[in-house]
Amino acid sequence: MRARRVSHAYDDVGSRSALLLTTSPKGENAVNETSSPLVTRRRFLHTAAALAGAGGLPALQAPAARAQSLTPVSLQLGWFANAQMAGDFTAIGKGYFRDAGLEVKIVPGGPSIDPVGVVASGSVMLGNAASIGVLVAGRSRGLPIKAFATAFQRHPFAFFFLKDKGIKTPADFAGKTIGIQGTARPLLDAVLAKYNVPRDKVNVIIIGGTTTPLLTGQADVVSGWVINYAQNQPIQGKADHFLIWDLGIRMYAYTYFTADQVFATRKDVLTRYTGASAKGWQYAREHPDEAVDFVMKATSGLDRDMEVPTWKVSLPYISSPLTQQHGWGYMDLQIWAALSDIYASLDQIPRKGAPDEIMTNESVLAA
Secondary structure, eight states: OOOOOOOOTTOSOOOOOOOOOOOOSSOTTOOOTTSOOOOOHHHHHHHHHHHHHTTOOOOOOOOHHHHSOOEEEEEEESSOOOGGGHHHHHHHHTTHHHHTTEEEEEEOOOTTOOHHHHHHTTSSSEEEESSTHHHHHHHHTTOOEEEEEEEESSOOEEEEEEGGGOOOSGGGGTTOEEEEOGGGHHHHHHHHHHTTOOGGGSEEEEOOSOSHHHHHTSOSEEEEETTOHHHHGGGTTTEEEEETTTTTOOOOEEEEEEEHHHHHHOHHHHHHHHHHHHHHHHHHHHOHHHHHHHHHHHOSSOOHHHHHHHHHHHGGGSOOHHHHHHOTTOOOHHHHHHHHHHHHHTTOSSSOOOHHHHBOOHHHHHO
């Protein structure tokens, strides 16, 4: 019997994945201050290069942190667990987090879970947001949160439409029925404003995470993620799309964040997490099938036949020229500043915040 499909990011339907990861008996905020310094990615690469020039690498020894007590860290997802987060599942499966002295637990999200509120309240140490818009909005309303790395360098959100609808640019949305998820309204408004389409010239309906309304004629345009393989299968070969990134509205996806207090007092944990996660994402990129196996082992209710192509179509989104220069997870301050400007112009936030108020690259550069 085939496993049932589950919805991915920005879908309004689906069933929660039950994670099978162990928890630590110690409190989440407990840190072993006596653990030995960890080798950073840059130091490791420099040392490896030197040793390679000398004739090869010696056998790697497990770090002292593995033998000592591990620091428990919970990561609250914004959506259900699936292959789009393969990097962290791989970091768990390969032991990268444990090598960094961390016992990581991934907590699945869903439509009723507010990861920003959960992290800001101190209930969990780390969160992962499907879109940075919620972080910009949260910070503008006074929530003490700060992003410290991002998994996806471009947001895969897009507007889909059938090829025979005569839509060449978003200006052609005028007079059309557009189906969106409730959380996507600010993005649609931003596109309409940029292409001078009055809001009253489009008919907006709320849909779930499906492209079926295009085929039934219920909608002329629907929103979704281009990496949601299962949801996009019905329109494959029949539809085109506008990636919101290509329309000039640029955001990051699957972005890691924490509370201000954690950032101020637990920087060592954030640096270790970032370094280990970076290894996981890199390994998952180079070994996609194995990475999905790690996801499947840690979750239930997923269909591997859907998860493998979902992860493979996600691969182009996890790197950029900036990550090649500065390391995995690096973020451009201008992306945050521009999105804050857009949200403010649409009255989506009470005030604009400076990029360094909401995000930092300190952990990425230190890892």
